[in-house]
Amino acid sequence: MRFLIALVSALLLPFGAAFAQDYPSRTITMLVPFAAGGPTDTIARLTAAGMAKSLGQQVIVENATGAGGTIGTTRAARAQPDGYTLLIHHVGISTAATLYRNLSYDTKTAFAPIGLVTNAPMTIIARPDFPAATLKELVAYAQQQGDKLTYANAGLGAASHLCGMLFMTAIQKQLTTVPYKGNGPIMNDLLGKQIDLTCDQATNTTGPITAKQVKAYAITTKERLKSLPDLPTADEAGLKGFELGVWHGIYAPKGTPPAVVQKLTAALQTALKDPALIARFNDINTEPVPQDKATPEALGTMLTSEIDRWAPIIKAAGQYAD
Numbered sequence: 001m002r003f004l005i006a007l008v009s010a011l012l013l014p015f016g017a018a019f020a021q022d023y024p025s026r027t028i029t030m031l032v033p034f035a036a037g038g039p040t041d042t043i044a045r046l047t048a049a050g051m052a053k054s055l056g057q058q059v060i061v062e063n064a065t066g067a068g069g070t071i072g073t074t075r076a077a078r079a080q081p082d083g084y085t086l087l088i089h090h091v092g093i094s095t096a097a098t099l100y101r102n103l104s105y106d107t108k109t110a111f112a113p114i115g116l117v118t119n120a121p122m123t124i125i126a127r128p129d130f131p132a133a134t135l136k137e138l139v140a141y142a143q144q145q146g147d148k149l150t151y152a153n154a155g156l157g158a159a160s161h162l163c164g165m166l167f168m169t170a171i172q173k174q175l176t177t178v179p180y181k182g183n184g185p186i187m188n189d190l191l192g193k194q195i196d197l198t199c200d201q202a203t204n205t206t207g208p209i210t211a212k213q214v215k216a217y218a219i220t221t222k223e224r225l226k227s228l229p230d231l232p233t234a235d236e237a238g239l240k241g242f243e244l245g246v247w248h249g250i251y252a253p254k255g256t257p258p259a260v261v262q263k264l265t266a267a268l269q270t271a272l273k274d275p276a277l278i279a280r281f282n283d284i285n286t287e288p289v290p291q292d293k294a295t296p297e298a299l300g301t302m303l304t305s306e307i308d309r310w311a312p313i314i315k316a317a318g319q320y321a322d
Contacts, residue, residue: 023083023260024057030086030250033072036063039120039203039284043248044088046280047117050271055263059086068157068321070096070103077105081255083264087111090248092157094306098314099157099321107307111251112261113299115268119245120286121221122163123205124234125214127193135217135237142197143173151175152186152198156321159246160186162310163199163220165317170242190214201246202228202285220244227285247306249299261296269294 032044041063048059064072069092076087097107124135132138142149151168153161160183168174178195180186183204189195191213199220206227209216218234219225220243234242250268252261271277272288281287292298314320 028059033069051267054267054270077110081253083260087251095310098311112256113296114250115294116289117248119247124217150195
């Protein structure tokens with residue numbers, strides 16, 4: 001049996017090498033499991049355009065939305081492993097592994113990672129008249145008030161939902177969670193003083209923070225944001241170990257030939273070095289990952305570690321999407 005497997009593998013090697021040599025010979029589709037116009041969609045379109053230059057073929061972005069991103073992810077997992085269907089997803093791909101208890105795929109094994117793309121910071125913000133002036137004061141006030149305070153999120157599995165769970169776990173206090181159908185309505189109600197707190201990507205909050213329309217307490221990544229240099233990191237502001245970045249990665253279906261994965265990774269790395277792409281990323285308050293992170297190994301490690309990180313937090317909260 002081992003001899004037969006080895007013989008078949010040997011026979012298939014020339015075919016795989018020839019296929020990879022000709023790849024890509026037609027248009028590639030990059031699936032985005034979220035709506036057009038959002039941060040992930042924007043990152044996808046910028047990255048796809050950059051990769052297309054190296055690959056010599058068009059990389060079109062298609063939005064396959066629904067069920068917290070699992071519909072598009074399922075479609076990608078079931079696609080032919082030929083390099084012509086890719087998936088770009090954010091941190092939610094790791095949390096879905098626990099939030100959805102009946103997924104049709106195993107998140108850890110369903111994909112061939114291509115590489116990380118970016119890690120966008122989030123901000124902890126409150127209504128403009130919120131009494132706490134600093135993050136330490138916010139934590140103390142939240143611990144005192146508990147469920148009298150309202151925390152808004154954009155739905156189960158959204159980055160704001162994850163940030164809220166992480167915050168409540170860190171301060172060991174449950175607030176009243178108010179789910180919304182998107183970040184736009186959240187910001188409207190925050191400005192209107194209808195809710196107390198939320199956590200949202202800096203892409204959406206830099207304007208209101210700069211205009212002092214909301215109170216901002218911290219950035220959720222390790223380093224301060226260039227566009228908000230006076231806003232401390234959560235760790236600096238006293239919430240030690242609190243870190244959440246909305247990282248994005250690109251995946252191909254499991255079984256995609258290694259040589260094809262290598263070509264896609266090379267195209268991604270080239271795209272992330274493009275000054276035009278870097279400038280556009282800066283416009284949305286993020287930046288490309290270093291080259292050593294834009295690799296299958298780095299993304300695979302990130303995915304596994306994030307699944308393991310979020311599983312106990314989600315289970316402790318008892319918040320599931322199915």
